[in-house]
Amino acid sequence: MSKEKYLxxxxxxxxxxxxxxxxYGIGDDGAIFKAQKNFxxxxxxxIEGTHFPLGLDPLDIAYRSLAVACSDIYAMxxxxxxxxxxxxxxxxxxxxxxxxxxxVEEFMxxxxxxxxxxxxxxxSTSITVTFFGNIIEKPLMRSGAQEGxxxxxxxxxxxxxxxxxxxxxxxxxxxFLRPELPKKSIFNIVKYATSCIDISDxxxxxxxxxxxxxxxxxxxxxxxxxVTSGTEDLACGDDYVLCYxxxxxxxxxxxxxxxxxxxxxxxxxxxxxxxIQMNGRALLMDAKGWDSFNQ
Amino acid sequence: MSKEKYLxxxxxxxxxxxxxxxxYGIGDDGAIFKAQKNFxxxxxxxIEGTHFPLGLDPLDIAYRSLAVACSDIYAMxxxxxxxxxxxxxxxxxxxxxxxxxxxVEEFMxxxxxxxxxxxxxxxSTSITVTFFGNIIEKPLMRSGAQEGxxxxxxxxxxxxxxxxxxxxxxxxxxxFLRPELPKKSIFNIVKYATSCIDISDxxxxxxxxxxxxxxxxxxxxxxxxxVTSGTEDLACGDDYVLCYxxxxxxxxxxxxxxxxxxxxxxxxxxxxxxxIQMNGRALLMDAKGWDSFNQ
Numbered sequence: 394m395s396k397e398k399y400l401x402x403x404x405x406x407x408x409x410x411x412x413x414x415x416x417y418g419i420g421d422d423g424a425i426f427k428a429q430k431n432f433x434x435x436x437x438x439x440i441e442g443t444h445f446p447l448g449l450d451p452l453d454i455a456y457r458s459l460a461v462a463c464s465d466i467y468a469m470x471x472x473x474x475x476x477x478x479x480x481x482x483x484x485x486x487x488x489x490x491x492x493x494x495x496x497v498e499e500f501m502x503x504x505x506x507x508x509x510x511x512x513x514x515x516x517s518t519s520i521t522v523t524f525f526g527n528i529i530e531k532p533l534m535r536s537g538a539q540e541g542x543x544x545x546x547x548x549x550x551x552x553x554x555x556x557x558x559x560x561x562x563x564x565x566x567x568x569f570l571r572p573e574l575p576k577k578s579i580f581n582i583v584k585y586a587t588s589c590i591d592i593s594d595x596x597x598x599x600x601x602x603x604x605x606x607x608x609x610x611x612x613x614x615x616x617x618x619x620v621t622s623g624t625e626d627l628a629c630g631d632d633y634v635l636c637y638x639x640x641x642x643x644x645x646x647x648x649x650x651x652x653x654x655x656x657x658x659x660x661x662x663x664x665x666x667x668x669i670q671m672n673g674r675a676l677l678m679d680a681k682g683w684d685s686f687n688q
Numbered sequence: 689m690s691k692e693k694y695l696x697x698x699x700x701x702x703x704x705x706x707x708x709x710x711x712y713g714i715g716d717d718g719a720i721f722k723a724q725k726n727f728x729x730x731x732x733x734x735i736e737g738t739h740f741p742l743g744l745d746p747l748d749i750a751y752r753s754l755a756v757a758c759s760d761i762y763a764m765x766x767x768x769x770x771x772x773x774x775x776x777x778x779x780x781x782x783x784x785x786x787x788x789x790x791x792v793e794e795f796m797x798x799x800x801x802x803x804x805x806x807x808x809x810x811x812s813t814s815i816t817v818t819f820f821g822n823i824i825e826k827p828l829m830r831s832g833a834q835e836g837x838x839x840x841x842x843x844x845x846x847x848x849x850x851x852x853x854x855x856x857x858x859x860x861x862x863x864f865l866r867p868e869l870p871k872k873s874i875f876n877i878v879k880y881a882t883s884c885i886d887i888s889d890x891x892x893x894x895x896x897x898x899x900x901x902x903x904x905x906x907x908x909x910x911x912x913x914x915v916t917s918g919t920e921d922l923a924c925g926d927d928y929v930l931c932y933x934x935x936x937x938x939x940x941x942x943x944x945x946x947x948x949x950x951x952x953x954x955x956x957x958x959x960x961x962x963x964i965q966m967n968g969r970a971l972l973m974d975a976k977g978w979d980s981f982n983q
Contacts, residue, residue: 422763428725433718435718438809440809469717477729479816514980534712535717
């Protein structure tokens with residue numbers, strides 16, 4: 394038996410569970426879905442030394458890589474249901490794969506998702522996840538923001554970056570290791586959001602992407618209430634919260650019903666320059682976010 | 689604009705084409721499929737230095753990585769239609785990405801498939817592809833082989849391995865760089881096959897996987913007609929042809945109608961040992977195939 398097959402059988406086939414979305418999962422050349430409507434997918438790679446530090450516990454590598462990839466599914470206004478995982482690792486040591494599969498299983502339990510297939514190969518440590526989900530009501534595109542909409546974030550900024558600098562492995566409340574995805578709040582967010590993006594590289598760079606797609610500008614009213622440290626959290630990356638826009642008529646409902654969300658500013662006409670205000674004055678930021686090619 | 693976004697816009701968004709399967713492709717947090725029945729997916733990673741040699745032309749890296757991943761879709765009895773691609777590369781040099789995107793476009797044209805999204809990040813060169821396809825009639829599982837079935841391969845063995853040792857970059861007929869997938873013959877194969885697997889790691893190891901799933905044994909009658917070099921081609925890897933089984937009543941039709949396919953043996957009852965015969969005598973092989981962890 395090849396090493397890949399042995400590892401798949403022992404550590405991954407063993408944690409597979411039946412799913413209402415899947416006809417056939419792990420064990421053949423591909424996975425087969427049941428008929429799917431409103432079906433969304435995204436791929437994301439996490440590389441040792443770039444996205445997570447050397448020597449991280451494999452359980453944490455697995456959990457974080459899955460969470461980071463899953464975040465894109467929520468950002469589309471969808472409920473994640475299954476994923477493929479491609480694992481590249483320096484060796485085939487069982488302890489590594491045993492710990493890794495525990496992280497996969499923990500994520501599957503936390504987010505009610507299913508592992509349906511994958512690939513294991515030798516190489517520098519790198520995890521690629523393809524996630525699948527079903528759109529809840531309508532897709533939340535980056536392009537739907539309108540002048541006058543209010544800008545919200547689904548959770549505090551800076552927690553992931555702060556906790557990256559203070560890693561205690563396998564600690565449940567570490568936001569770098571276990572980004573808290575909008576598992577419950579997504580059902581309310583899709584009711585009110587006009588556009589959405591997930592903040593992975595930093596609020597400013599991701600909000601700019603949303604504004605570019607929507608052909609609008611933004612105004613952020615900085616408030617220390619929605620950050621962990623200070624203004625640097627506007628551009629730190631590793632947040633994995635959603636940034637979404639809401640028509641002004643729904644702002645009160647969002648503030649009332651969507652726990653954890655914060656209003657951070659407004660969408661402007663594209664003729665105006667985007668800006669950040671702090672204490673009534675414009676705040677200039679050099680960095681906008683994280684770019685793997687600039688590390 | 690981040691380097692990733694710049695590269696996506698310039699080299700990948702530019703080669704995107706409308707697809708009847710896709711509502712929204714490149715440019716948001718995820719891709720959205722139209723309603724899908726009989727939908728199959730698979731993921732595959734190709735790593736520089738492991739799956740392909742250092743210094744390979746990026747055009748060839750792209751084409752080969754896509755072909756290798758796409759092979760699994762055919763092996764499920766499906767017609768491939770779209771893919772996500774995650775690119776990890778040492779730097780963001782435009783020449784590299786320009787050449788790579790040409791390889792993607794060439795593959796898209798040859799196999800009528802669509803790029804629908806992806807991810808670009810800094811790291812050692814490694815390509816992960818998630819492929820999607822629609823099952824043509826019924827899924828071809830590894831588990832369907834029956835005692836008495838005949839074993840076929842959809843093309844000669846050993847061409848990929850032979851051509852790996854004789855790489856002339858961007859040469860169209862090089863089977864290592866451009867594995868010839870069963871684009872046309874798949875429609876006949878699905879009519880007659882009782883089980884199927886793609887030969888990626890070597891005929892013997894992959895046929896053993898099929899036999900294990902089907903709870904049967906195999907008998908190969910070695911014939912130099914179906915290999916490129918000699919018996920070593922039974923275990924060399926890099927073939928990317930299909931190995932499939934056919935009920936004895938359909939063998940003549942398969943031989944007549946499926947161009948390029950060769951009958952290589954029969955399926956035996958599991959109580960018998962698997963064996964290879966050459967000139968009426970049993971052939972013993974040490975190696976069964978390729979294993980990335982043994983390189």
